Amino acid sequence: MLLEVDNITLLYGRIQALHGITVHVNEGEIVALIGANGAGKTTTMRAVSGVRAIASGRIRFNGVDITRMRADLRVIQGICQSPEGRGVFPGMTVRENLEMGAYTRKDTGNIAKDMDHVLDLFPRLRERFKQAGGTLSGGEQQMLAVGRALMSRPKLLLLDEPSMGLAPMLIQQIFEIITEINQRDGTTILLVEQNAQQALSRAHRAYVLETGSIVKEGTGQELLHDPAVKDAYLGVA
Amino acid sequence: MTDVRTRWRDFRHGVSARFDRLPKASKIGLIVVFIVFLYALPNKGFYEYLGLPLGEYIPLYTTRNDMATVLFQCGYYILLALGLNIVVGYAGLLDLGFFGFFAVGAYTVATLTSPRSKIFTEYNWLESPWPWLVALPIAIALSLLAGVILGWPVLRLRGDYLAIVTLGFAEMIRIVAQQNDWIFNGDRGISEIAHPPGKNADGSPIFAFDAKPYYWLVLTVIIGMVFLIRNLVRSRVGRAWVAIREDEDAAELMGVPTYKFKIWAFAMGAGIGGFSGALWAGQANFVNASTFRLEQSILVLAAVLLGGAGNIGGAILGGFLVIYVPEWLRSIGDVFGLPENVRIAGEPYDISATNLRYLFFGIILIVVMIFRPQGLWPNRRRAAEIKDREKEAMVGA
């Protein structure tokens, strides 16, 4: 198991946002977390990446206990998150943003090659290479955020709402790229999505969250055809 | 350590809960007793009555400086802190030049009441000096006006920019005061400022050079001010201030005229600052430009935040501590019998507590803020918010 999240709870002030979440991700998988707004998907992601401290529970990654590890050290361990709301550095160029992704890497020789690879995945970024991140369109910023996360050569890529605010055509495109990253490069992916249809059809396994707890888990296909899930999240009666 | 802290917390909560449960009459009685205690503080006889050995070291009494003078200083700093607390604590506006309003109040009283003021000696604008009591409302009104005039352009600025502009304002007032050939007479200053009125039974003036009556006067003003501010904060105005502090944009959307209420807060604070300055000038009898150093603005701000912004009790506690602690530290050398000087390589170094007191005070500020970032006696709601923030800290940050 690459990632084990064991019964974690998390507080926002006095409000308990997570009530004992247990999630695991195997090497090479795409795992999706789906659920309504405020269900705790993004919070779970933040706990894994270390932006938020958890109140109880354990998180293990690649056999190492990272429960109390700082966020930046988790990157060195091989976890990289593309944050919700994209989190592109607005004052840096596309190039600098991508270089930020490789901040922790010691193998400087391979960075240029990886940047080329990312630019092949997202040709739009090549066109905007010298432009400031803040001047990109929403879709371009999303691509930049994903590309930047890839630049760290993560063992586990955390994608928080990669389709948020994108046009339907771009959503399709970005999910194709996600599948490609997973299949060609073998990168393990933990995905948080509102777009349950896309997420479930791409994911090997998925968890359904409701108000800070996991209410269902299964393979992507199982959940895609689960009547309750269909009813609540897929918008088909 | 933790054990002591929890026990202390339990004790504190216990006391405050017991106080809350008391019938109203007993509450008022306790408050009256406390106020009487405050009035008794500067009398040396009071400490003898308590059975404390005089002549030796008394823990509360500041032995290196007259207790009444120290208490009066505490008093006008408390008044300043109460004023600034409205601006910083309630309305959330960072004002680094608050002492400027104190200067406006002090100089107004000085120029209007001193026979040596250039108003009478050179410009002949007025016939004869005014009594202190007549100049007082003018001083308050002018400081209030200064608050409005300064607030009108700068209150549209955001937090940190407001800070530097107010800082600049206080500095500009000082520079104007420093001009020798102008009305404020620079560092030569204005002497013979009138004292507050009143005569003792034997016909001697109450307000002369003894600091005690001034302390009692400022204490009375503080008590009055506390009632005034309490009522104000519980009114519509106070709620508007809190709304502005919490989320200015939201307040604006809810239809609170934020700009107007910000000016209100600024002017109120300025008026209280000017009041404090007028009281001080009445006691000091002399003002000059170097009285108004910028460090003092910063000390008042330290008072508000150390005590706990947004709480009247906190402002009072803070105002008291920033004067009292450094003064009290003067005598700490006597407690431990430390020498005043040491010679290192032939050169004498002054290591008396008097000389080092602000060094210690700086350390105390840092330590208190690390362990109580919400201040010593914060507003309950705020303290809770800050506790919550603490829990949300990043992992290992």
Place this chain on the structure above:
Amino acid sequence: MNELINGFPVLTVTGLTQGAIYALVALGYTLVYGVLRLINFAHSDVFMIGTFGAIWTWSAFGFDANSPRPSVGGALGLIALAIVVAAILCGIFAMLVEVTAYRPLRARNAPPLAFLITAIGASFVLSEGMAAFTNRRQFGVPAMLPTDPLFSIGSWQVTPLQLTTIAVAILMMVALDWFVQRTKFGRGIRAVAQDANTAALMGVNKNRVILLVFLIGGLMAGVAAVLSDMKAASTRFNVGFLIGLKAFAAAVLGGIGNLRGAALGGILLGLAENYGSAVFGTNFRDFIGFLVLILLLMFRPTGLLGESLGRARA
């Protein structure tokens, strides 16, 4: 007004010199503000420590306020040495301030105003500590560079001190700009300034970046301290206060958090003060600086160049 027209060349050169010193100190305020959104009040006292660092360095070589002037080569060497010592000393003290006064508060996620109080506390500790250490005495600065004009073009005269000050300041600013814009550490600083959480997700150690920022600010203040020593010819434990205030005003003038803004703001403030004091009298030197600042903020509420630490467009 006549004084301004007749003295314009002299006023410009002295204004640039003073402005260069403001600018170097302003960089420290702006860097820390850019990354932490915090007014580092103790920065002026870090600068003050640098002014003593220089004096101690020179006295170690036997130079005090009454010594004869060394040869030009010797003077340049001594200045360079003093700059290194003062910069290191200031860098260390700036980092000490961060570690003792700010980091513990960050760990507890304290509200912004609490930082202001520890900043004031740290400022008291540094200045009063130095006051006790130096017996509150004023120290004269040994004469270093010759005072007669180095060259003059018409009525434009430049003394060796002015030339050195401006040259060193420009050198430092160019070096800093290169560091922040072109190096990996510089990218880390900008990343934390623009979005600290995302920077952590990229593997940037926020505390290390903050420490680095304090170090750089301290280094700049140390360089400024040596230049300021030679200009003012004396120093005291409270010397940082006024320069710190002006430098902070300069940082705000240029747009706080913006490095090039701090440089621009410092130089403009130095010039405005000199021109203004020619018109309104030297008594109003300090008045003018703040007047300019207040007027500017009313029309451009975020300073001349706006807030941004090393934005790409700058």
